[in-house]
Amino acid sequence: MAENSFDIAVVGGGPGGYVAAIRASQLGFKTCVVEREHLGGICLNWGCIPTKALLHTAQINHLLHSLDQFGFKADNVSFDVAKVVKHSRDTAKKLTQGVTHLLKKNKVTVIDGHAKLAGQGKLTVEKDGKKVQDVQAKHIILAPGARARTLPHIEADGESVWTYKEAMVPKEMPKKILVIGSGAIGMEFASFYHDMGVEVTVAEVVDRILPAEDREISDFARKTFDKKGIKIHTEANVEKVDKTKNGATATLKTKDGKTQQIEVDKVILSVGIVANTENLGLEGTKVQVEKSHIQTDEWMRTGEPGVYAIGDAAGPPWLAHKASHEGVICVEKIAGLSDVHPLDIKRIPACTYCSPQVASVGLSEQAAKDAGHKVKVGRFPYRGNGKALAMGEDSGMVKTVFDETTGELLGAHLIGAEVTELIQGYSIAQTLETTETELMHTVFPHPTLSEMMHESVLDAYGRAIHF
The missing domain is CATH 3.50.50.60 (FAD/NAD(P)-binding domain)
Known part of the structure; x- marks a missing residue:
């Protein structure tokens, strides 16, 4: 049974689970991942990645029908739905294969099946209703993910x-x-x-x-x-x-x-979503579940010794990058690293890839006020930015919220072209506990969309140059 004994066993191979497993292996833990369906989880296979492929295709279609503004002409533009879908599915497949390679490279054992808690430090794994094997582990990390919520009076039938x-x-x-x-x-x-x-x-x-x-x-x-x-x-x-x-x-x-x-x-x-917390063997344990979500402390520990929970099943925000970061924190805390810090959910960026894109990090203006902050707010429109005009993307806005007394960047809120890429600049600023002074003194390259980030900061303090 030696091959079934591990230091860390991860239940679920999504962006939380597989990242936790890789980091655990890097730290010298003998690690396994138990995944019942597909490595990469919903995000990689049916969420974040394939939807972005679809949205990029839609952006191309929109651009092809807007060529005249750039001096081009295209007649009889059409698309093949099957090929659009195939591009999306192929993209997901490539990344699933990539996750498989990464786990193998990091010497993580992958077990195909559904895992349930079966006593302290034990899991039992089944596939198609038949027992596959038992697993023993000093630490068990639950990362079962979530599924789409349905409405009781509206049945999803896959057709209408x-x-x-x-x-x-x-x-x-x-x-x-x-x-x-x-x-x-x-x-x-x-x-x-x-x-x-x-x-x-x-x-x-x-x-x-x-x-x-x-x-x-x-x-x-x-x-x-x-x-x-x-x-x-x-x-x-x-x-x-x-x-x-x-x-x-x-x-x-x-x-x-x-x-x-x-x-x-x-x-x-x-x-919305519902966490996949059923059929995990939580009955009879000290793991607490509230509104389908597993309750944890700041180190992702549940009420059951040696059992942890990360990702969508551990509560909002339901974001892949949040799950991955939780996985790393959880494993590093188990390893006893001295520089590990609890996750501050206020500093997790959120991105929506519609057209126009939307991205944010930190507190909204109202939430900042509700929290007792006296705020300074800056804004800068896309129509005042040279790069945005050159791209034909003049609709959008960058908004920043600061604490008037300390200059702390409380939040940033963006809408417009490529804001899902721009938001990380503000995320880094918050992690570094940057104030308005450092942001004002930072040199932003020209011509770029990022200049609007600078101008929004300047505007909060009455110093905007280009608007």
């Missing part, structure tokens, strides 16, 4: 009503769709299908789209999507979806109490 999986592999492009939910995933799908020529309607139960973002950014996004032709209903409940011969009829109840029916080919459910 889609989850994200069906929405990523359409056999043909629908003419009309309804997206239920306007968070990051919902707006990414709305953006993809709209830029591929589909008539898109979005229904959101709260009073604004992208509700996790700064309200000013949400409002800017709403106006932009309205202008693009995406129909958005906020404070609207989808009371029912009736399947029809050619698609579905959705009944919406709006904030004024009125109802209306929308005829569409497909409905996409995008209403």
Whole structure:
């Protein structure tokens, strides 16, 4: 049984699990990963990566229909849905193979199956209902991930009503769709299908789209999507979806109490996630689960000695990079490294890859005020930036929030072209505990979109040069 005995066993091979396993092996721990479906998890196979491939394809399609502004002409532009989907799936496949290689390179044992806790320091692994093997480990890290939440009154059937999986592999492009939910995933799908020529309607139960973002950014996004032709209903409940011969009829109840029916080919459910905490053998342990999420301390330790939890199953924010970072922190704490620090979730950047892109880190303006800060806020528009104008991307904004007394960068909120790349500059600034003074004294290259980051900081203190 020696081959089944490990220092660290990781349950789940997603961006939290496989990163934790690699870091554990680097630190000299004998490590295994138990994965029941596909290495790389939902993010790599059915989330972050393949959706970005789809969105890039949609961006190309949009550009091909906007060539005139750059002096080009293209006639009879068309696309092959099967090839669009194939590019997305091939991208995911390449990275899955990459994860397999990385685990092998780092001498991590990969066990194919579903793992359950089976006593202190023990796991039992099954595949297709049959026992594969038992695993012993001094430390067990749970990284089971999450799945799409469904609505009790709206059944996802894979035909008229889609989850994200069906929405990523359409056999043909629908003419009309309804997206239920306007968070990051919902707006990414709305953006993809709209830029591929589909008539898109979005229904959101709260009073604004992208509700996790700064309200000013949400409002800017709403106006932009309205202008693009995406129909958005906020404070609207989808009371029912009736399947029809050619698609579905959705009944919406709006904030004024009125109802209306929308005829569409497909409905996409995008209403959050549920952690995969069932069937993990948590019963009879001291692991606490609340609203499907495993409760942990700042070092990812659960109430059960030797058992840890990371990633989506350990609570929000539900982001791949958060899961990976938690995995590293967890393992390094187990190893007793002196320079390991708890994760500050306020410093985790969030990105939405719709068109326009949205990115943020830290506190929104309102959250900063609610936390007792007296704030200084700076803004700079894309239309004032030379690189943005040259790119034909003059719609967007960079917003920064500072503590008036200390100069601490409390938050940054961006909307526009390539902001998902720009946001990391502010993330680094927060990690280094940079104040407005250091940011003002930093030289930003010209001409770049990043200059707007500098100008926004300057604007917070009445010193903006170019606007």
